[in-house]
Amino acid sequence: MSGVPHPDYEVVIGLEVHAQLRTRSKLFSPAPVSYGLPPNHSVHPVCLALPGVLPVLNRRAVELAIRAAVATHCTVHPHSVFARKNYFYPDLPKGYQISQYEEPIATGGWLDVPVPDGDATRISRVRLHRIHMEEDAGKSIHDPAVVGSDATHVDLNRAGVPLLEIVTEPDLRSPVEAVAYLRTLRSVLRYVEVSDADMERGNFRCDANISLRLHGAEELGTRTELKNLNSFRSIEAAIEAEIERQADVLDSGGRVQQATMAYDPATGRTRVLRLKENADDYRYFPDPDLVPLVIPSDAIEGVRASLPELAEARCERFQVEFGLGEGDARILTESRPLADFFEAAAREHGAGQSVANWILRDLLRALKEREIEVDGSELSPRAFARLIGLVDEGVTTVKAARELVPHLVESGGDPEVLIRERGLEAVSDTDLIGRAVEEVIAEHPADVESYRGGEKKILNFLMGRVMQRTGGKADPGATRALLARRLDGEEGV
Numbered sequence: 001m002s003g004v005p006h007p008d009y010e011v012v013i014g015l016e017v018h019a020q021l022r023t024r025s026k027l028f029s030p031a032p033v034s035y036g037l038p039p040n041h042s043v044h045p046v047c048l049a050l051p052g053v054l055p056v057l058n059r060r061a062v063e064l065a066i067r068a069a070v071a072t073h074c075t076v077h078p079h080s081v082f083a084r085k086n087y088f089y090p091d092l093p094k095g096y097q098i099s100q101y102e103e104p105i106a107t108g109g110w111l112d113v114p115v116p117d118g119d120a121t122r123i124s125r126v127r128l129h130r131i132h133m134e135e136d137a138g139k140s141i142h143d144p145a146v147v148g149s150d151a152t153h154v155d156l157n158r159a160g161v162p163l164l165e166i167v168t169e170p171d172l173r174s175p176v177e178a179v180a181y182l183r184t185l186r187s188v189l190r191y192v193e194v195s196d197a198d199m200e201r202g203n204f205r206c207d208a209n210i211s212l213r214l215h216g217a218e219e220l221g222t223r224t225e226l227k228n229l230n231s232f233r234s235i236e237a238a239i240e241a242e243i244e245r246q247a248d249v250l251d252s253g254g255r256v257q258q259a260t261m262a263y264d265p266a267t268g269r270t271r272v273l274r275l276k277e278n279a280d281d282y283r284y285f286p287d288p289d290l291v292p293l294v295i296p297s298d299a300i301e302g303v304r305a306s307l308p309e310l311a312e313a314r315c316e317r318f319q320v321e322f323g324l325g326e327g328d329a330r331i332l333t334e335s336r337p338l339a340d341f342f343e344a345a346a347r348e349h350g351a352g353q354s355v356a357n358w359i360l361r362d363l364l365r366a367l368k369e370r371e372i373e374v375d376g377s378e379l380s381p382r383a384f385a386r387l388i389g390l391v392d393e394g395v396t397t398v399k400a401a402r403e404l405v406p407h408l409v410e411s412g413g414d415p416e417v418l419i420r421e422r423g424l425e426a427v428s429d430t431d432l433i434g435r436a437v438e439e440v441i442a443e444h445p446a447d448v449e450s451y452r453g454g455e456k457k458i459l460n461f462l463m464g465r466v467m468q469r470t471g472g473k474a475d476p477g478a479t480r481a482l483l484a485r486r487l488d489g490e491e492g493v
Contacts, residue, residue, distance in 0.1 A: 009212035009250070011243055012220055013172035014129075017185060019164045019195040020136070020203030021064045027135045027162035028055030028098065035201050039141075039155035047160040049094035054289050057082075061133065061162040062293065065105050066303045068164055068194045069131050071310060072185075074109030076300045082133075082290045086283045091138030091154050099165075101284045104132035105293065111188065112312060114330060115180045121326075126181050127169040136161040158202075164194070170209070170220065175239040179232050182206060183334075187311050191336045199230050206230070208239055211256070212246045221246075222256040226263060226270065238263035242270045314339055322352025331364075332356060337375035344381035349388055358388055362402050366409045378412030379405075387415040394475050399467075400424040436469045437483050451487050459484060 023033055029046035045053045069076045081103040084096040109128035114121045138159040142152050166185065172178045186197040186204055197204040206229045211221035226242060229235040241263060246256050261270045309317075311333045318329040318339075333339045342359055346352040363384070367374060387408070391401045396419050404418055419425060440462055441448055451458040459480075466479055 008214070009243075009247055010215050010217070011173055012170045012211045012213065012223075013174075013178050013239065014170040014209040014223075015168045015172065015178060015181065016207040016209070017164075017166045017182065018136075018205045018207075019068075019166065019189055019197060021061050021162040021164060022193060022195055023058055023060050023064070023162055025058060026160035027058050027061055027133070029160055031160060033161055034157075037157055039153070040157060042157040043159070047093070047156060055098065055287075057290065057293070058162060062105075062295070063303065064162075064194045065131065065133050065164055066295065066300055067192050067307065068166070068189060069106035069109065070300070070304045071188050071192045071194075071307060072109045072111055072128055072131070072166070074106040074128060074131055076106045076295065077103065078295050078297065078300075079103065080105045080132075080293045080295075082287045082293070083284045084287050085134075087281075089137065089140070090152065091140045091156070091159070093138070093156065093159065097135060097137060098287055098290070099134035100132035103292075104130045105295075106131040111181065111184050113177070113181045113184045115177050121330075124171075124177060124180070126171045129167045129169050131164055131166050134163050134165055135159070136163050170211075175236040175243070178208065178239055179236050182232065182235065187334055191310055192307055199232075202230060204230075206235055208235065208242075210239060210242050210246070212243065212250060222258050224256065224259050224261050224270075226261050227273065229263065234263065234265060237265070237268065238270065241268055245270055308336070311336075311339070318342075318352070322346055322356070324353060324356055328353075328356050328360060331360060335373065337373055341374045341381050341384075345385045345388075348382050348385035354388060354392075355385065358384070358405075362405045363409070366406045369406070370409065372409075377409040379408045380412065383408060383412065383415055390415060390419060394477070395419065396424050397474075397476060434482060436466050436474065437479070437486055440465045440469060440483075441486060448487060452489075459487065462487070 025032055026044070026047065029044040031042050031044035031047055034042055046055055066076055080100055082098050083101040085099045085101070086096045088095055107130045111126050111128070113124045113126050115124050136158050138154055138156040140152050140154055144150055168181070172181060189195040189197045195203060208226040208229060209223045210226065211223040213219065213221040224242060224246070226238050229238055242261060249256050257275070259275050260273045262273045263270050315329045315333045318324050318332060319326060324332070332342045342355060346355045349355050363374070367377060387401050387404060390396050391398055400419065404415060404424070407413070407418065408415065444462060444465070447458050447462060463480055463483055466483060467474055467476070
């Protein structure tokens with residue numbers, strides 16, 4: 001599967017993202033929100049729907065919902081209503097989920113999404129249909145390796161955790177575009193500190209609605225819904241598989257049936273879980289225990305004024321202020337901690353492109369190998385800028401400095417002290433470098449003759465041999481100059 005649009009059909013995709021809000025307690029109870037607790041250790045009578053309990057709305061969750069809505073250009077409504085969504089699963093103790101239906105907290109909005117397009121990037125505007133608040137359900141555990149039998153166990157730690165459901169219009173046209181949108185949305189939610197959006201912990205989950213129609217047709221095809229996709233790789237693969245399945249059905253003269261689908265990574269195919277419910281199957285009605293949510297306009301404007309500079313604006317500013325290319329600026333602004341780190345280090349060092357090069361080439365690799373973000377490392381922007389400055393000053397070599405980056409990420413420290421303690425100072429002694437140059441020239445007479453015969457690229461080979469002989473400590477600039485002068489027959493070495 002290629003990930004490109006199907007040649008015979010136009011692919012139409014809409015996404016529903018469930019993002020867990022960054023709160024300390026649940027949406028309607030004081031039970032703590034905590035990851036990794038033993039099963040059923042973060043519950044409360046409200047979560048368990050015990051008789052006589054009443055839900056109390058979490059004020060912080062409302063503030064974060066407004067924050068997300070404003071950051072995605074949505075209209076925040078001064079009046080919204082919580083409703084009961086009725087369905088019956090073992091992990092839903094109340095027999096209903098408190099959500100918003102007819103009157104959500106926000107509607108409209110859009111995100112401008114950078115989409116890979118060959119060697120270039122195009123910007124696609126994806127419209128948002130609505131944002132609404134709801135509580136999460138619990139978790140049914142079917143894995144025999146976990147529960148010790150073929151039974152199903154229920155963990156209610158997640159029941160009642162506050163979620164935002166962010167629903168797009170059917171504006172996406174390929175799996176690649178869908179993943180690009182999700183990356184952009186996750187970046188926005190992290191920038192404004194609404195959600196950790198950690199897919200591995202299940203606090204950024206996606207359902208994908210997919211349909212096909214002939215190119216040029218206006219009417220949408222019958223859609224299916226892929227549920228609970230929790231990695232970018234699985235999302236792209238699942239959408240590709242469902243596109244192929246629907247295309248095969250249509251090519252054979254069949255009709256796509258509205259259904260909820262699951263993706264099996266082992267087979268690379270989708271399968272029907274159940275026939276799709278419609279809204280009336282859930283028997284929505286306003287929750288009688290909760291009054292309508294009324295948000296004053298000054299509260300909305302207060303949230304708007306408190307938002308940090310978002311990635312899109314920061315990307316443009318980095319290009320102007322630090323002279324970065326668009327590609328570098330986009331990578332550096334994908335996460336707020338990385339953008340903060342770059343900006344602080346660039347201001348400390350004074351040359352933004354040089355700092356960007358070191359981050360993109362060395363720092364990101366060290367962070368990826370340790371599976372941490374830059375704000376989880378021990379390396380400070382000031383120390384990073386100083387390390388680059390020591391290379392610029394000729395105190396140490398690029399090679400030695402690059403070897404120090406992983407240590408600084410793990411343990412921090414003063415780069416200047418570490419260079420001195422580890423004997424990583426650059427050798428700038430002209431006599432020492434000169435002897436190494438003479439020895440290399442004597443050992444490679446054929447290469448020297450080739451250089452003098454016009455094959456100037458051999459200089460790089462001989463340069464490498466000199467650096468090897470000095471243990472990589474020789475100052476590269478001084479070494480190259482001395483070697484070139486000697487090869488060209490000049491005196492003074």
